[in-house]
Amino acid sequence: xxxFRYLENVTTLKLDVESCSGCGLxxxxxxxxVFAMQDGxxxxxxxxxxxxxxxxxxxxxxxxxxxxxGVGCAGGLIAEWWQDVTGRRKKxxxxx
Amino acid sequence: MPGFExxxxxxxxxxxxxxxxxxLRDRLGGLLVRLDVGRERxxxxxxxxxxxxxxxxxxxxxxxNYKLTFDVxxxxxxxxxxxxxxxxxxxxxxxxxxxxxxxxxxxxxRRLQITRLDEIVSHRRLLLPIFGATGVCAPEVxxxxxxxxxxxxxxxTDLPHHLDHGGETTALMRAPTFTxxxxxxxxxxxxxxxxxxxxxxFALVAIIGAxxxxxxxxxxxxxxxxxxxxxxxxxxxTPILLPWIPGRSFAFKGAxxxxxxxxxxxxxxxxxxxxxxxAAHLLLLVxxxxxxxxxxxxxxxxxxxSGVKKEMRVALPLFLASVVLGxxxxxxxxxxx
Numbered sequence: 001x002x003x004f005r006y007l008e009n010v011t012t013l014k015l016d017v018e019s020c021s022g023c024g025l026x027x028x029x030x031x032x033x034v035f036a037m038q039d040g041x042x043x044x045x046x047x048x049x050x051x052x053x054x055x056x057x058x059x060x061x062x063x064x065x066x067x068x069x070g071v072g073c074a075g076g077l078i079a080e081w082w083q084d085v086t087g088r089r090k091k092x093x094x095x096x
Numbered sequence: 097m098p099g100f101e102x103x104x105x106x107x108x109x110x111x112x113x114x115x116x117x118x119x120l121r122d123r124l125g126g127l128l129v130r131l132d133v134g135r136e137r138x139x140x141x142x143x144x145x146x147x148x149x150x151x152x153x154x155x156x157x158x159x160x161n162y163k164l165t166f167d168v169x170x171x172x173x174x175x176x177x178x179x180x181x182x183x184x185x186x187x188x189x190x191x192x193x194x195x196x197x198x199x200x201x202x203x204x205x206r207r208l209q210i211t212r213l214d215e216i217v218s219h220r221r222l223l224l225p226i227f228g229a230t231g232v233c234a235p236e237v238x239x240x241x242x243x244x245x246x247x248x249x250x251x252x253t254d255l256p257h258h259l260d261h262g263g264e265t266t267a268l269m270r271a272p273t274f275t276x277x278x279x280x281x282x283x284x285x286x287x288x289x290x291x292x293x294x295x296x297x298f299a300l301v302a303i304i305g306a307x308x309x310x311x312x313x314x315x316x317x318x319x320x321x322x323x324x325x326x327x328x329x330x331x332x333x334t335p336i337l338l339p340w341i342p343g344r345s346f347a348f349k350g351a352x353x354x355x356x357x358x359x360x361x362x363x364x365x366x367x368x369x370x371x372x373x374x375a376a377h378l379l380l381l382v383x384x385x386x387x388x389x390x391x392x393x394x395x396x397x398x399x400x401x402s403g404v405k406k407e408m409r410v411a412l413p414l415f416l417a418s419v420v421l422g423x424x425x426x427x428x429x430x431x432x433x
Binding site: 001002003004005006007008010011012023025028029030031032033049050051052053054055058059061068069070074075076077 | 194195226227229230231232233234235247250265267270271272273274338339344345387390391393394396397398399400401402403404405406407408
């Protein structure tokens with residue numbers, strides 16, 4: 001995504017090339033061109049562009065991809081922490 | 097039902113044909129929802145819709161039942177004949193609903209069964225937005241229903257290209273944009289939310305301002321103005337100027353802009369103002385701008401939760417320290433006055 005980069009070395013994205021079947025779905029679903037096909041298998045070519053949306057792992061039928069996907073905003077994270085601490089669900093300001 | 101035109105008889109039952117043009121009501125509703133009015137219940141019924149006069153070979157486009165999404169989709173596909181499969185996402189857009197799983201594999205499978213789409217179309221292809229892939233596992237949908245989802249484009253406005261060029265998705269069609277206009281349309285909800293959340297703070301600064309300012313009314317207004325500007329700096333100015341503000345951290349960008357705006361505001365006020373008051377304003381208001389800017393990470397198509405967590409781990413203790421120091425500076429000012 002041109003002109004926009006977020007923090008480096010934070011993503012939890014992991015690719016286990018050994019398990020990759022080479023279906024190419026990760027390339028199709030990733031909105032940030034994190035993956036490319038190399039020698040018929042997926043490769044991570046721009047790891048820091050990952051926004052941890054989880055689309056690749058969701059669509060990886062061979063289980064080669066994993067990422068700790070979740071709510072990406074401060075309000076949502078505070079709501080999650082609130083729930084962890086108090087056990088009560090606090091309505092997040094975003095995303096309904 | 098919005099945009100209803102007529103009923104279409106199909107082997108799978110009656111399907112509503114909808115118009116692609118938006119009525120004045122749709123436009124007004126869209127405007128209000130952008131301002132956070134009635135955003136909670138802005139939905140259309142889930143199910144199968146028809147645009148134009150689709151036949152058994154017509155493409156099937158899958159989308160969410162957020163009314164704003166529904167309107168954007170039918171308008172972008174004007175003049176075409178196709179099926180629109182609207183999932184029950186409880187009035188939430190594709191991106192957020194996919195993250196929550198309501199725009200997801202189970203709902204898609206269920207909706208395919210309820211609408212009996214397999215009896216209506218002769219092919220087994222579905223066109224989905226790329227941002228829906230967070231919730232929909234294409235291989236699983238294929239296994240369970242025989243329908244094969246294709247993640248065609250990020251924006252529905254690129255779908256006509258995909259349809260007209262044999263299912264081509266170019267690199268540009270896969271990449272989200274985040275233009276000034278796109279950021280601008282997202283800021284009103286942030287601003288309204290920011291002001292609502294800050295109502296107790298507004299009351300507090302008005303009271304403090306009234307007792308410490310030159311005159312009760314002037315002092316209260318001065319404090320309220322300073323807080324309002326700090327929120328605007330974080331929830332409006334930071335998103336608009338996003339790529340041009342130095343740094344990658346949203347908290348930093350917000351703090352920087354908050355400091356500039358607050359300093360400028362103070363400079364237009366009483367020039368004889370004591371340093372205690374200046375320090376207190378900056379220390380108390382910069383965290384407000386910073387936090388408001390951090391909240392905008394939820395609206396962007398490129399920030400990661402791990403990044404936001406890292407920012408919060410660093411920023412929250414700093415906010416606390418800043419507020420405590422601000423209170424001390426304020427107290428010193430009172431003591432010295």
